[in-house]
Amino acid sequence: MAEFGPPELSELLQANGVPTHRAEENANRLDAMMKDSILRLYRSAVHVWSEWEPALADITSPSLVFWGTADQFEPVERADFVAKSVRATRLVKLDSGHWTPLQQPRELADALTRHWEDVRA
DSSP states (O other): OTTOOHHHHHHHHHHTTOOHHHHHHHHTTOOHHHHHHHHHHHHHOTTHHHHHHHHHTTOOSOOEEEEETTOSSSOTHHHHHHHHHTTOSEEEEESOOSOHHHHSHHHHHHHHHHHHHHHHO
16 A cells, blocks of 8 residues: 555556546545555455444435446445345446446436435425
């Protein structure tokens, strides 16, 4: 991680379908604090789903689960499991990879807006 800088992150994001301008913009935000946060998250996530699943049932707020249909790290089928576990009021599968907010920002924003409008109604 110490040698992982903005150029490497930008290349990784672009290789996984993130548009160049979004990849470069986000990669340039990779600083020591971000690296530390990423490392802490990855090191704590040894058995992610088995560790997180029990607490998912505690979620009581209306929830939206979004997932990229071509996620390189978690298959899209996981979206159904997560949505069921949290009793999601909305599940949105978008044409993207793992970085849905960077790859489909308008579509995700629209889905969030619809979700929040439904919650307020």
